[in-house]
Amino acid sequence: MIPHQSADLYTARVKQGYSLNPSKNASITSEDTSLSRVWSWLALYPNEVPKCLVSLVQANSSSKATPPHTLHSSPWRSQALYMCGWGDIDQKGLDLVCRDLESIRNYSKAAMISLMFFNKERALKALNYMGSEASALVSILQKVGLDEWVGKMKSLGSILAEQTSNTYLEASIRFLIGKEEYESILKALSVPDKIGFACRFLSDSELQQFIQKEIEVAKHSGNIEALLITGNSPESIEILTKFVEKSQDIQSAALLSMYLQLETPPFILNQYRYFLNNSQLWEARCKLDIEENEMGNQKRDKGKAMRCYYCGSSLALQDLMSALTINRRGMSQFSSNPTTKSCPECLKNLPRCAICLIPYASINPYFEMSRSFRTAKSVAPSVKFEEWFTWCEKCHHGGHSSHILEWFEETKQCPVSGCNCECLSLDVT
16 A cells, blocks of 8 residues: 555656656656666666666776876776766766756766866866855865875865765865775765766776675665666666665656566556556556557567577577578578578577477578568468477477477476476466
């Protein structure tokens, strides 16, 4: 049962258009900074589902000493910086990032990012907008160069950092003190800014450890901003579940799980759909279902398909035809055969049926292309359903559809010797 106060909030949001449009959602939830940040980040990915940041981490970053710091860079770090709203590794996008922040009067963050890109002039430009609040830092930066800060102003910097109540000013001061302040900086910043900072100044191993630690913390705290790190991975489900426990915001959890295409616990989606129906918000419910379907068509892949054991090429007909592997391999002489039992790309044998042990027969894409040129009508593929290949999603064993159907008339057990998977039970549930 959704509390009355929450129901009022949900209804107000729905009437403003709160659904699966991340840009609009960011505006509607502007009073909830963390939630708005998440939707703003998702707006950067209109045509794809964001992946888990951990999956991007690769141990191939280059390092450059910029005393008292070491700067780390790589293509995936640049991508992560963009995700966090920090521009990129180079300073090409720095001014644009700062101008966007200044347009919403977030001068201190613009100054912080500028300093962390070692651009003192751009930092001073942002700080000058702040007046007396930043006067001490402005005065020091004007008199002391970045490379001189550590030796001359370290003790004063610590005092200033403790006195300021502005998170970004504090982070800026601690950054100038040196590496020993990294832990304090990361503790104070929001998740997007933590990732931005970490991607510039932590080594590959340190960054990996930091990201894993942030994920574990988010699982227990329900910090919604950690979705920036976890994307559409299973960890996001745990974070959203904890988020619901703490905030009772079923509505946002449901919409985020839909957008990220997560297998969220059914009670979240079911309760929100029930709320829409029970509140007679039928038009909003219909629009939500339509948006979810349209979004899924854009983001989901073409469906699961077999791949060659040897070269990894997809054996889906549309992939074979679009890649024109037949023509590249010079197999046009086989165009009269509707099927082929070898991979069109590397010519090695396709997987065998677990029951009859005869190789799976793939549709010959060249034959299908030739046939499509000969007739204007849409013609069914040349392989009968009985010869289609099907497999278990858990153990990945399979065979011809007719053989698999016959096999499971007698047993639930996988036909492959030594495999204990009860494939049929999984399918039934």
